[in-house]
Amino acid sequence: MPSATDIISAAVERALGAPAMLRPCADPKFGDYQANGVMAVAKQRKENPRALAEKVIAQLDLNGVCEKPTVAGAGFINFKLLPEFIAQQLSEPVAKTAKPQTIVLDYSGPNVAKLMHVGHIRSTIIGDSLARVARFLGHRVITDNHIGDWGTQFGMLILGWKQFRNDTALAADPIAELERLYKHVNAQENLREAAKQELVKLQQGDAENLTIWKRIIExxxxxxxxTYARLGVRFDHTLGESFYNPFLADVVRELQQRGIARESDGAICVFVEGEETPLIIQKSDGGFGYGTTDLATVKYRVETWHPDLIVYVTDARQQLHFKQVFATVRQWLPNPPALEHITFGSILGEDRKPLKTRSGENVKLAELLNEAEERALTVVTQKNPELPEATRKQIARAVGIGAVKYADLSQNRTTDYIFSWDKMLALDGNTAPYLQYAYVRIQSIFRKAGTEWEAPQRPDSRGTEAAPTLELTHPSELELAKQILRFSETLNATLADYKPNWLTGYLYDLAGKFSVFYDNCPVLQSAEPVKSSRLTLCRLTAYVMKQGLNLLGIDVIEQM
RNA sequence: GCGCCUGUAGCUCAGUUGGAUAGAGCAUCGGAUUUCUAAUCCGGCGGUCGCGUGUUCGAAUCACGCCAGGCGCGCCA
Incomplete structure (x- = not known):
């Protein structure tokens, strides 16, 4: 069964002959949804917008869906859903997409031999969330972690490994030792040539260097x-840059033969229209850069998975690079997939200056997560000292990690991110714990309900059984029900614009509306049939909250 | 110099692509609990949407010009 917005949109569109532009009402007093499309059409046809709106309304048949639509203001049409219709809609599961696509998602992409730091968190968390949403909506999603496991840094790493390695330090903290080796070699001018020789040997397939290289990757x-285990992030594939080495020469040859690439200043370049600087696909010394790797990667993905769409989640600084890569692909491959570069802002320090990678001032991801869990544990212990320690730790994990993720996902990704411990780890206000708390309260109701109410399903399942008739009479019941109804449209919007902050905003509103309902509408003390109706409402809220948080990669807990 | 992004309440940010009186959280001030977890709820305070000119029924949103900050601009990724 189509959703409320689908039904109304389609009806208006048919009557108007143009997009309905249906939106939730700016102010609930107008109704639930408003169609803005009439005004645009009236302008174009030079008609009176209000008169046109009346004509449109006269042609609408929305009996059983909403009250008679009204014209307001400059030519808005307002719709108010009927409680019976809302109740009926709530028994329907979330609609899957009508046209499933194959989507490759490329995110996270950390570098080998380096510690993961806060700079990696946005790509990882945003990418993971988008993958979850797309998958939930019924798309075929392939996630691929394009790790940086090849490049000039390996010359220095291998040299360092051979000459300066401290095995005790390596055993204790491998990555810290690798970072030390890199810095040590990099700092010494006189070692540069030797490092370059090690790199050449690696590229030529020297057995010893290959073994060291593999060990470093391991x-x-x-x-x-x-780290991914702590974050609950997983990938279908981890095909790093080195995987594409065998294809690079062919890519260059083909692009040259096709006249897409040409020699310039000794390098092989692709000049993209509108850009002065080219994409260099082969350096003047014969080596390949990441541009070539990215091209080979697209080709491999196309031939292997036949995607309709490839999405890259990286910071905004790579915009020019991807613009050039995408333009090259469109000239090169016969039926190129849609290519999207989903960008996000840089991470800045509290002084609004960028957190620089080289400075060593980076906040390590593992430390951030540790501190998040510690802060959460303090709060849990303070609120619920009687819980066993193991339980408190488990709660602290979900709350702490959830808070870090939510802080990131709830912000519009395009803006720069000002890193702040307090902000990342905040546990009140518009944060994950607020949403988790709403879920906990529902679970508590069901625990108390116990045998009194025979839950046909677990309370967090949506349930497909015939639900008790919903009695949506109290305003806060109605508000909550309508919010639940908007889950589906929110997910579609979230994926369409790659903006997880729309989902966080939706869940925050859901939690708020539930809290109001919770304050105003006793559940267990109510007489039937109100009690069953409210329990059903609770069950649906729990389902949407759990599912919604899951799509953000955030866990729920039973108590906190 | 050219290109991209950003500028909204004291602070941190939303604002579904041009819609109705610009919204949250934090902070601050006040109120609510014999009832299912108060990690809650309700209310007050707080705005020249960086500045200016334009486009039109209507602009935080679009165009142009300034101002401020960030990022990028041939052989690093």
Whole structure:
């Protein structure tokens, strides 16, 4: 069954002959949804917008869906859903997409031999959330972690490994030792040539250097895995840059033969229209850069998974690069998939200056997560000292990690991100714990309900059984029900514009509306049939909250 | 110099692509609990949407010009 917005949109569109531009009402007093499309059409046809709106309304048949639509203001049409219709809609599951696509999502992409720091968090968390939403809506999603496991830094790493390695330090903290080796070699001018020689040997397939290289990657992947496990992030594939090495020469040859690339100042370049600087696909010394790797990666993905769309989640600084790569792909491949670069702002310090990678001032991701969990544990212990320690720690984990993720996801990704411990780890206001708390209160109701109410399903399941008839009479019941109804449209909007902050905003409103309902509408003390109706409302809220948080990569807990 | 992004309440930010009286959180001030978890709820205070000119029924949103900050601009990724 189509959703409320689908039904109304389609009806208006048919009557108007143009997009309905249906939105939630700016102010609830106008109704639930407003159609703005009439005014645009009236302007174009030079008609009176209010008269046109009346004509449109006369052609609408929305019996059983909403009250008679009204014209207001400059030509808005307002719709107010009927409680019976809302109740009926709530028994329907969230609609899957009508046209499933194959989507490759490329995010996180940390570098080997480096610690993961706060700079990696946005790509990882935003990408993971978008993957979850797309998958939930019924798309075929392939996630691929394009790690930086190849490049000039390996010359220095291998040299350092051979000459300066401290095995005790390596055993204790492999990545810290690798970072030390890199810095040590990099700092010494006289070692540069030797490092370059090690790199050349690696590229030529020298057995010893290959073994060291593999070992370094292995150690790095152990670190990545540990971090991803804490964050609950997983990838279908981890095909790093090195995977594409065998294809690079062919890519260059083909682009040259096709006349897409040409020699310039000794390098092989692709000049993209509108850009002065080219994409360099082969350096004058014969080496390949990441531009070539990215091109080979697109080709591999196209041939392997046949995606309709490839999405890259990286910071905004790579815009020019991806613009050039995408333009090249469109000239090169016969039926190129849609390519999207989803950007986000830089991470700034509290002084609004960028947190620089080289400075060593980076906040390590692992430390951030530790501190998040510690702060959460303090609060849990303070609120609920009687809970066993293991339980408190488990709660602290969900709350702490959830708070960090939510702080990131709830912000519009395009703006720069000012890093602040307090902001990242805040536990009140518009934060994940507020949403988790709403869920906990519902779970508590169901625990208390116990045998009194025979839950046909677990309270967090949506349930497909015939739900008790919903009696939506109290205003806060109605408000809550309508909010639940908007889950589906919110997910579609979130994916369409790649903006997880719309989902966080929606869930925050849901939690707020539930809290008002909770204050105003006793559940267990009510007489039937109100009690069953309210329990159903609770069950649906719990379902949407749990599912919604899951799509953000945030766990729920049963008590806190 | 050219290009991209940002500028909204004291602070941190939303604002569904041009819609109705610009909204939250934090901070601050006040109120609510014999009732299902008060990590809650209700209310007050707080605005020249960086500045200016334009486009039109209507602009935080679009165009142009300034101002301020950030990022990018051939062989690093």
């Amino acid at each position: 150690l790095s992947e152990q670190q990545f895995d540990a």
